[in-house]
Amino acid sequence: MVYIGIDLGTTYSCVSVIENGNPKAIHHDDGKNIVPSVVAFGAEILVGNPALDAPTDMSNILYDSKRLIGWEFLHSLPIAESRQLWTFKVDTRDKCAGYVLNKGTPNERFLRPEEVSAEILKYLKVRAEKYLTKKVTGVVVTVPALFQENQKAATKKAVEWAGLELKRLLHEPNAAAIAYNAKNNLGNSKLLVFDFGGGTLDVSILEMIGNNVGVKAVTGDIHLGGQDVDGRIMKHALTEFKKSSSYDIDQRPKLIKKLRTKCREAKEFLSNNIEETNIFMEINDEIDLKVPLTKSQLNKLCTDLFTKAIHQVDLALNTAQMKTEDINYVILVGGSTRIPRIRKLLTEKFGNDKIKLDLNPDEIVSHGAAIVANIIEV
Template identity: 85%
Template structure:
């Protein structure tokens, strides 16, 4: 009998358990503690890196399910830029935005995003049970603080489809605060949690009183994340490539998939104190894509996205009727907080002493979910 905590992310997901009184993220076959939130539907259903590396028809390799959860109509989705670069097919059917597998064939079928999310949850459950060598009986799953009721309901449906017993949905910033407090015993303090993931931004101001978390303000953007940065880089790379080549990449799904990976790699290089890199992709024996990208160019390409993100910080402070000086700690959550410009803007606003970087931003939310799940389990069985 054991409960686990899951961070069901747009780009990556993570599962954690309690071990010797501390949360531990569980590694997978690739040796990493996070798994790509990708599902491939072919002869069998594959999840994570297996899905990314599969030979399945690319239009049946599905991602971004978190961004589709709970939406009735595609035209209501605000992430138009990202949608133009999707390699799968989408549609609205029976007031549900979802995926179309095997489009235009006798095997065509519609998949709701919660069905895709359920496969990711099943995968995480299997690895948790392998690691623990016992059955998982309950789960706490995290969601963005700004998720609407329809999005929460769709998440709950995904959990049900994964045959997991839901013990609670926990807001991602609260989970981060719980994990950070468990590590550092923050005492009575005011925290700003800047949660910038692959698909969503949450900015929350929380007050810690002992081990209790009081929410003072929540702002953010449920369609702003690292994937939007990737999309800007992709559009830039395609534009630059077309200046010197007539080769049409846009309609070739495998090349778009490969370019997405190369652009994400370029972003990550520039987030690691590297000032310049090349987006390089072999196309065929005669044609290659090679586009230089500097950190300053990246900042210009995404300046409006970064500005929007920091504006949410000001919005949260205004909602809480607080000044930046009132914040004791700024906790960075989500892989996109590794972007240098984001850290520069937050440091300029709050000062370097308040910015907390010592916990892994990819794992901290699932750690908090595991701590919360364990507290529920202890209260029930003791």
């Protein structure tokens, strides 16, 4: 009997186990501890990096299941900007917003988002079993603190379809607090967890009393994340490209997919103390896309997104009836917290000493899930 902890993310997912008393994220074939939350449905089902370059129709390479899961109607999704750049087909059928494979062909098939999430969970289960050389039976899976009951129910269904026994759905901010406390022994303290991932933002104010976590406030936006930043960069790159070329990238899914990757890489470069980079993409023998992007331009493109994110911090403080000085630690969770402007805004609000950066923001949630899974297992 072995239980594991899984952070089922919008952009990336991570699985952790307890090894020698400490949580450890399991690495994948590329040596990284996180896997892209992407599934390709072709001659075989591929997950992660192999799915990104799968030899199948682009519209059958599916992602963003966490943004779709549990929604009854597409028109209810508050992510119109992201939908314009999706390379897969979506529809509403039987009160479920989901994917359409092979649209318009005799092999057309409707997929619920939880079916896609189940494939990611299956993959993570197999990776854990390979690493542990033991059969995995139980799992603690994390979800955003703002997930509604329909979204939680659909996530539970995904776990069931993955052949796992769900031991607990754990809120992501709580998982992060548990992981930080296990490493740093935060004592009796008040924490603000700023969880800015690929597709969601959770801001939670928690009170640690010993090893117990009490929730004082939860705010956020389940449709605000790093992918929205990527989308802004993509729109900027397309606008600049169209100033000098009439070549229509918008109608070519493979190029849109490639551009998404290039724009995400540009964001990551600018998050690593680099002031300027180029978004470069070969289109054909005669045409290239080359658009410069500075850190200042990125901040300007995403001013409203960053403002919305920090507004949730103020809302959480107001809900908890606290001031910034009442917070002992600010825990940064999710890859999008690496964006310099986000860190600067949080530092200006709380002061540098309160910002906790000593655990990997991509792995901390799965670490907390693994700690809870281990407690349940014992």
